[in-house]
Amino acid sequence: MRGYYPRASLLFLPFMAYSILQLWMWRRGEDKERTFRRMEASFTAGALAFLLPFFL
Numbered sequence: 001m002r003g004y005y006p007r008a009s010l011l012f013l014p015f016m017a018y019s020i021l022q023l024w025m026w027r028r029g030e031d032k033e034r035t036f037r038r039m040e041a042s043f044t045a046g047a048l049a050f051l052l053p054f055f056l
Contacts, residue, residue, distance in 0.1 A: 015046025 022039035026032055 011052075012046040012050035015042050015049055018042045019046060 019039050019042040022035050022042060026035040026039065
């Protein structure tokens, strides 16, 4: 049954928290390329985790 399931969509929160942590580390001067790649991967995984319940 398709539809919006708010509880299932909350799976994206840990990915977004990790992405924000990486942004904070990037701003503090950590290795910018490595940190940005982690942030990008985490943000993409979070977006997929958010959208997945819409298609199940």
